[in-house]
Amino acid sequence: MDEVLKLSPSEFIAVVNQTLDYAYDNVVLEGEVASFKVNQGKWVFFDVKDEVSSVSCFMSLYQLRMPLEDGMKVEVLGAPKITKWGKFSFTVRAVRPVGEGSLKKAYELLKKKLAFEGLFDNSRKREIPDKLNKIGVISSTAAAGYADFIKILNARWGGMKVEVAHTQVQGIEAPDQIIKAINYFNERSDVQVIAILRGGGSADDLSAFNDEKLVRAIAGSRIPIITGVGHEVDESLADLAADVRASTPSNAAEMLTGDRKVEMDRIESMVDKLNWALRQKVEVEEQKNLEKVERIAKGLLQKYIEPSLKANEEKMQRALQKILNDYDKMQSTLAQKIRLVEALNPEMVLSQGYAILAGKISPGSMIEITTHKQNISAEVKEIHERK
Amino acid sequence: MSENKLNLNQKIAELDKKVEWFYSEDFALENAVEKYKDAIKLAKDIEKDLKNLKNEIEVLSEDFSK
Numbered sequence: 382m383d384e385v386l387k388l389s390p391s392e393f394i395a396v397v398n399q400t401l402d403y404a405y406d407n408v409v410l411e412g413e414v415a416s417f418k419v420n421q422g423k424w425v426f427f428d429v430k431d432e433v434s435s436v437s438c439f440m441s442l443y444q445l446r447m448p449l450e451d452g453m454k455v456e457v458l459g460a461p462k463i464t465k466w467g468k469f470s471f472t473v474r475a476v477r478p479v480g481e482g483s484l485k486k487a488y489e490l491l492k493k494k495l496a497f498e499g500l501f502d503n504s505r506k507r508e509i510p511d512k513l514n515k516i517g518v519i520s521s522t523a524a525a526g527y528a529d530f531i532k533i534l535n536a537r538w539g540g541m542k543v544e545v546a547h548t549q550v551q552g553i554e555a556p557d558q559i560i561k562a563i564n565y566f567n568e569r570s571d572v573q574v575i576a577i578l579r580g581g582g583s584a585d586d587l588s589a590f591n592d593e594k595l596v597r598a599i600a601g602s603r604i605p606i607i608t609g610v611g612h613e614v615d616e617s618l619a620d621l622a623a624d625v626r627a628s629t630p631s632n633a634a635e636m637l638t639g640d641r642k643v644e645m646d647r648i649e650s651m652v653d654k655l656n657w658a659l660r661q662k663v664e665v666e667e668q669k670n671l672e673k674v675e676r677i678a679k680g681l682l683q684k685y686i687e688p689s690l691k692a693n694e695e696k697m698q699r700a701l702q703k704i705l706n707d708y709d710k711m712q713s714t715l716a717q718k719i720r721l722v723e724a725l726n727p728e729m730v731l732s733q734g735y736a737i738l739a740g741k742i743s744p745g746s747m748i749e750i751t752t753h754k755q756n757i758s759a760e761v762k763e764i765h766e767r768k
Numbered sequence: 769m770s771e772n773k774l775n776l777n778q779k780i781a782e783l784d785k786k787v788e789w790f791y792s793e794d795f796a797l798e799n800a801v802e803k804y805k806d807a808i809k810l811a812k813d814i815e816k817d818l819k820n821l822k823n824e825i826e827v828l829s830e831d832f833s834k
Contacts, residue, residue, distance in 0.1 A: 514777060531825065538823070539820070540776035540821040541823045542826070543825045543826065544826055548832045558832040559832075641818045648780075648814050651784070651787050652807075652808065655786075655808070655811075658790035658791055
């Protein structure tokens with residue numbers, strides 16, 4: 382008879398668990414959630430079942446990254462274990478919904494919960510700095526979305542430092558890797574913005590971006606985050622929590638950079654502006670100088686020329702006055718002389734009643750007497766001396 | 769900081785400042801020619817950078833899967 386293994390229950394359970402660990406360290410179960418419940422606000426119990434079988438699952442609430450409900454299809458990562466009470470259980474390390482319906486359901490439940498907490502509020506959003514010198518990128522360097530981002534970035538702008546954290550961007554491991562990368566940039570780097578990038582994919586591929594812990598890490602990042610995940614129509618909870626959402630990785634590159642061509646045009650227009658300003662300033666200075674010269678000329682005029690003109694004017698006036706005075710004086714003298722001359726005029730004397738006598742004054746001689754109006758011939762009779 | 773050591777964005781910001789000086793109350797004709805020459809030189813430098821500068825891309829060695 383073969384040797385029989387004789388063990389205590391504890392030993393047996395330990396051996397079985399060791400064997401299970403060795404054989405099934407990392408198993409992914411896919412099935413439907415049933416009997417979901419949370420105990421003491423800490424422990425999560427549910428079954429994952431298919432049409433025939435059911436596996437009891439156990440995990441901590443902390444590890445639950447998406448809301449679960451009975452009937453949801455999930456993918457569960459973990460390992461089988463026998464409890465000390467001898468019950469079989471699947472210890473879950475991670476769980477995520479799969480299939481369109483479950484993904485949508487989980488998405489809506491978590492969106493409602495996080496929105497209620499204010500994680501998506503616009504008031505929390507920060508602007509991406511205008512001029513970036515250093516940016517952090519979280520993506521898979523093998524992903525098409527990453528290649529698109531780098532291509533557009535290089536085409537549009539230069540001189541930036543880009544630090545790339547290579548992580549998975551889909552699958553059950555992706556959220557934790559992205560969270561580690563966010564923490565890395567926040568704790569150990571001086572990038573001005575973090576871009577989380579992933580190209581298009583199915584709802585299942587993109588479900589990593591609806592992970593609760595990842596969404597919280599994005600909302601809590603010290604450094605502003607821009608997401609460029611999937612296509613325009615794909616809206617993840619990571620997008621809602623990010624400071625800025627770009628529709629695609631290429632769009633993220635566009636939003637983070639200026640355009641070389643546009644900037645070249647701007648520089649040209651700045652040079653034009655500079656030329657214009659200089660020309661205008663020179664013209665203004667010329668005008669100012671002209672005004673200055675005018676002011677100086679006016680000052681000189683007021684200070685020197687005008688007083689001189691005024692003095693001359695007074696002098697002229699005095700001279701004129703003198704001439705006028707002299708003229709008056711002359712006129713008065715002339716009138717006196719005229720009056721004197723007029724007084725000596727014989728006609729004037731005759732008109733006053735006098736007469737002019739002409740001829741020899743001796744008795745018996747004839748004389749001519751002229752009055753104002755008559756000429757008289759007369760004979761001299763007697764001559765008497767006046768007393 | 770010397771203009772040669774500035775990055776592209778800093779150079780553009782510096783050019784903005786230089787152009788602004790011409791429109792400010794600090795403008796003085798005595799300094800204008802020198803400032804103008806500086807600005808034009810910087811503008812040419814920026815244009816050269818815009819044509820030739822490449823981004824420096826570094827993939828971090830950190831393993832985020834652990």
